[in-house]
Amino acid sequence: xxxxxxxxTTVPAAKAPAARPPxxxxxxxxxxxxxxxxxxxAFCYMLLPNVVVVLFSFNNPTGRYNYTWxxxxxxxxxxxxxxxxxxxSLGLSLRVGVVATLLATALGTLAAFAMARHRxxxxxxxxxxxxxxxxxxxxxxxxxxxxxxxxxxxxLGATTxxxxxxxxxxxxxxxxxxxxxxxxxxxxxxxxxxxxxxERQTFTKVTLPLVAPGILAAALLSFAxxxxxxxxTNFTASASSVTFPMYVWGTASRxxxxxxxxxxxxxxxxxxxxxxxxxxxxxxxxxxxxR
Amino acid sequence: xxxxxxxxVPGAEDGPPDDADEARAVGRKRSTPYLLLLPAGxxxxxxxxxxxxxxxxxxxxxxxxxxxxxxxxxFAIYPEAIAQYSEQLIRSLVYAASATVLxxxxxxxxxxxxxxxxxxxxxxxxxxxxxxxLTSFLIRTLAWQNILATDGPVTGALQALGVTDLxxxxxxxxxxxxxxTPLAVVTGLTYNFLPFMTLPLYASLERIxxxxxxxxxxxxxxPWTGFRKVTLPLSMPGVVAGTLLTFIPAAGDYINxxxxxxxxxxxxxxxxxxxxxxxxxxxxxxxLSVVLMLTILALVTVYVxxxxxxxxx
Numbered sequence: 001x002x003x004x005x006x007x008x009t010t011v012p013a014a015k016a017p018a019a020r021p022p023x024x025x026x027x028x029x030x031x032x033x034x035x036x037x038x039x040x041x042a043f044c045y046m047l048l049p050n051v052v053v054v055l056f057s058f059n060n061p062t063g064r065y066n067y068t069w070x071x072x073x074x075x076x077x078x079x080x081x082x083x084x085x086x087x088x089s090l091g092l093s094l095r096v097g098v099v100a101t102l103l104a105t106a107l108g109t110l111a112a113f114a115m116a117r118h119r120x121x122x123x124x125x126x127x128x129x130x131x132x133x134x135x136x137x138x139x140x141x142x143x144x145x146x147x148x149x150x151x152x153x154x155x156l157g158a159t160t161x162x163x164x165x166x167x168x169x170x171x172x173x174x175x176x177x178x179x180x181x182x183x184x185x186x187x188x189x190x191x192x193x194x195x196x197x198x199e200r201q202t203f204t205k206v207t208l209p210l211v212a213p214g215i216l217a218a219a220l221l222s223f224a225x226x227x228x229x230x231x232x233t234n235f236t237a238s239a240s241s242v243t244f245p246m247y248v249w250g251t252a253s254r255x256x257x258x259x260x261x262x263x264x265x266x267x268x269x270x271x272x273x274x275x276x277x278x279x280x281x282x283x284x285x286x287x288x289x290x291r
Numbered sequence: 292x293x294x295x296x297x298x299x300v301p302g303a304e305d306g307p308p309d310d311a312d313e314a315r316a317v318g319r320k321r322s323t324p325y326l327l328l329l330p331a332g333x334x335x336x337x338x339x340x341x342x343x344x345x346x347x348x349x350x351x352x353x354x355x356x357x358x359x360x361x362x363x364x365x366f367a368i369y370p371e372a373i374a375q376y377s378e379q380l381i382r383s384l385v386y387a388a389s390a391t392v393l394x395x396x397x398x399x400x401x402x403x404x405x406x407x408x409x410x411x412x413x414x415x416x417x418x419x420x421x422x423x424x425l426t427s428f429l430i431r432t433l434a435w436q437n438i439l440a441t442d443g444p445v446t447g448a449l450q451a452l453g454v455t456d457l458x459x460x461x462x463x464x465x466x467x468x469x470x471x472t473p474l475a476v477v478t479g480l481t482y483n484f485l486p487f488m489t490l491p492l493y494a495s496l497e498r499i500x501x502x503x504x505x506x507x508x509x510x511x512x513x514p515w516t517g518f519r520k521v522t523l524p525l526s527m528p529g530v531v532a533g534t535l536l537t538f539i540p541a542a543g544d545y546i547n548x549x550x551x552x553x554x555x556x557x558x559x560x561x562x563x564x565x566x567x568x569x570x571x572x573x574x575x576x577x578x579l580s581v582v583l584m585l586t587i588l589a590l591v592t593v594y595v596x597x598x599x600x601x602x603x604x
Contacts, residue, residue, distance in 0.1 A: 039404035042397045043419060046485060049434035050423045056437060067440050111331035118324035126328060133339050135535070135591065136584060137543020139560040143567050143580045144342035147349040150356075150573075167338040170331050224425045230546060231560070235567065248429040252550055256433060264430035271425035272418065279414045 050268050057261035064255025076258035083257040089247035090263065092158065093227050096243065100165035101222040107166070108173025109215055115174065116181035133171045141168065142235030149236065156238040164236045165229065169222040176221060180214025213282065220274060343584075350577035360573065372578040376562050380582065383558040384590075386473065387542035390480035394488040394537050395530065397481070402492035402529075403522075407501060417493070424486045432550050435479050439469040439551065471553035479547035487536035495529025496522070531598050535591060542587055559583055 030037070056066055060073035081087040115126060133141065145164050149156060188210070192202040230245035237246060248260055350368060354360035373380070405416045423431070438445050446469055449455050458464045464472040499522060507517035545560030552558075559579060566576030 035400045036404050036408055038397075038400035039408075042401040042485075043416075045397065045482065046420065046423055048438060049431040049482070050426065052434040052437050053426070053430055056434070067437060068442060107331040107334060110327045114324040114327035118327070120321070120324040120328075126332065129332065129335050129340070133335065135539055135587075136339075137539060137560070137587065139543045139545065139563050140346070140580050140584045141339065141342075143563055143576060144346035145338065146567060147345045147573065147577060148338075148342040151345055151349070163338055167334060170335060174331065228425075228428050230429055231544075231564070234564065245427065245429050248427065248433070249546075252429070252433060260430060260433075264427055267426040267430075268423065272422040275418045275422045275425070279418055283414060 053261050053264040053268065057258060057265045059258055059261075061258065066256050066258050066261065076262045080259050080262050083251075083259055085242065085247060086244075086257070086259055086263075089242045089244045092241060093244040096158065096162050096165060097223050097227040100162055100169055100226040101219050104166045104169035104173050104222045104226075105215060105219045108170045108218060109177050109211075111170070112174045112177035112181055116178045130171050130174050133168055134175075138168075138229075138231040142232040145232070146235040156236060157241045160236040161233055161241060161243065164232050165226040168229070168232060169225055172221050172225060173218040176218040177211065177214045180211050184210055213285075217278070220278075224271070346577050346580055350574055350581050352574055356571050356573065365574070368574050368578045369582065372575050373582060375575075376559065376579060379557050379559045379562050380579075380586070382556070383542050383560070383583075384586070386477055386480060386548070386556075386558060387538050387544075389477050390484065390541045391488075391534050391538045393477065393481040394485050395534060398485055398488040398492055398533065402489050402496050405493055406496040406499075420486055420489050420493075428483060429546065429550075432479055432483065432546055435475070435482070435551055436470060439475050439478070441468055441470065445469070470551060471556070473552070473556050475551040476548045476556045476558075479551045480541045480544060483544075483547060484537040484541050487540070488533040491532035491536065492526065492529040495526045495532075499525045527598065531595065535594070539587055539591065543583060 056069070057076060058072050058074065059066055059069055060071045060075060061067070062070055076082070111126075111130075114120070115123070115130075142164070145160070145167075146156075148154075149160055154160060184207070189202050189206055192206045193199075197205065228245060229243075230249060233243050234246060234249070237243065242250070244263070248256075251257060251260065348362060349360070351362060351364050351366065352360040353363045353365050401420070405413055405420070409416050437443060440446065446455070446467065449458075449469070450467060455464070455467055455469075458474065459466075463474045469475050503521050503525070504517050507521045508514070512520065543560050545558050545564060548556050548558040549561055560583075563576050563579050563583070566572045566579065570576075
């Protein structure tokens with residue numbers, strides 16, 4: 001698209017300007033802006049369901065299903081824990097999410113340092129072991145964990161859900177943190193050592209602060225993955241350990257309470273602000289770095 | 292937490308400042324990487340690799356959940372399971388492939404605009420790509436039920452524009468219903484995995500020097516030729532990564548086909564979970580799970596070989 005600009009200057013434009021109509025209105029504009037228009041439509045496609053979720057959180061459905069718009073109501077917002085089991089399931093998802101995030105981030109970060117910084121035998125094996133969980137369909141991982149737990153007679157419940165969540169979060173943490181560690185300028189650490197910092201000081205004062213944004217991003221990603229997972233969770237849960245996605249799935253066949261849309265709206269706003277704040281901080285850091 | 296927390300030689304860091312070189316040498320000790328890798332590696336081996344072995348073994352066992360299973364090397368289960376559920380298996384691959392192609396067509400202009408045309412709005416647009424997908428997958432898929440509902444605004448608009456008639460003509464839907472059709476399932480799959488396509492595409496497009504495209508223009512290529520010969524080849528790693536990240540989860544997904552489809556759009560993931568959790572026919576379910584994984588691995592290997600981007604793996 002930008003290429004048309006330099007090319008236009010090579011055409012002798014002064015010759016007979018009247019012979020060709022200079023602008024042919026909407027069609028020409030449409031052709032020139034085809035790509036941004038397609039992008040705008042893609043954004044509509046991506047955001048439409050979120051708009052619907054927010055809109056229908058203010059609905060007052062007549063039947064059990066929150067399908068068609070009836071009238072504006074704040075009932076669901078005033079009583080978010082109204083439907084039985086909803087807030088219990090949210091609590092379980094939050095607890096599992098926090099613990100899975102902490103453990104997966106810790107284990108993944110250690111491994112990421114080893115993979116980015118050290119030479120060792122079996123590098124390709126570890127790469128494959130880290131890559132495979134991300135390339136395996138969830139239904140395969142879930143069902144294989146179920147056969148493991150059933151065959152070893154491990155009772156299903158919150159613990160088995162946690163084990164599974166840590167497993168599928170680790171790979172994403174490793175990939176995220178590894179990219180950050182590999183992108184570090186080694187001269188910064190060398191400079192710290194040249195200025196008589198010992199290895200511990202170099203690590204805590206130079207390396208860790210530089211890698212921290214990557215670790216934070218990995219933690220946020222882990223939490224989002226864990227909080228949102230349905231397929232693997234459903235294989236590793238028992239009837240008494242119902243996470244929020246499992247609760248939503250259950251209501252999908254019995255009739256969805258409006259409160260689910262309230263939770264969806266709050267999650268959307270939280271995610272929007274979390275990602276937004278992250279962007280602002282990284283922009284500020286970049287500005288400070290270039291100064 | 293730190294690399295030193297598992298340091299095998301205590302006291303090395305307490306040395307005088309001029310011991311820095313020695314400390315560095317100790318940090319590079321041969322056991323360090325293994326100690327750092329140990330916790331995550333053990334976790335992935337026990338809870339990812341070992342379960343796959345159990346899955347394989349389960350598929351070759353006979354018996355029932357109440358009487359117990361015994362390993363009888365019953366390989367016959369594989370042809371049986373494939374024959375019985377080939378329809379769902381093929382349907383899953385077709386839906387996933389359609390969703391991948393659609394996602395590529397939608398995500399490419401999106402990623403291109405963010406990378407080259409967004410200017411100072413770039414970060415805001417990236418937030419808008421990521422944030423919606425951090426909210427519940429299930430709730431958003433349920434929202435598509437609202438959108439595609441028979442008396443909903445989308446169905447009405449499509450009907451008024453004659454699109455419904457066109458779709459019925461091609462055989463994608465029957466009647467005036469959108470919900471419960473393959474079209475609804477593919478729409479949901481495309482939507483749900485769109486960021487997995489957009490982000491790798493953006494990452495590879497963003498790295499391209501815009502002056503390369505300008506140079507193509509200076510050498511009298513049309514914008515389209517410039518795109519085809521310069522930008523597109525340079526963005527291929529993003530295309531390959533994005534298509535893999537979309538196709539693999541889409542092929543195993545059953546949330547979309549369950550919530551937006553009908554019994555005639557059943558995908559293989561639904562069969563596997565139903566056999567495991569409701570029918571309790573573990574060997575068949577395990578065999579189907581193994582078949583799904585091997586099929587995807589084979590397709591991915593061929594695809595990556597043919598696109599010449601092995602270094603991605």
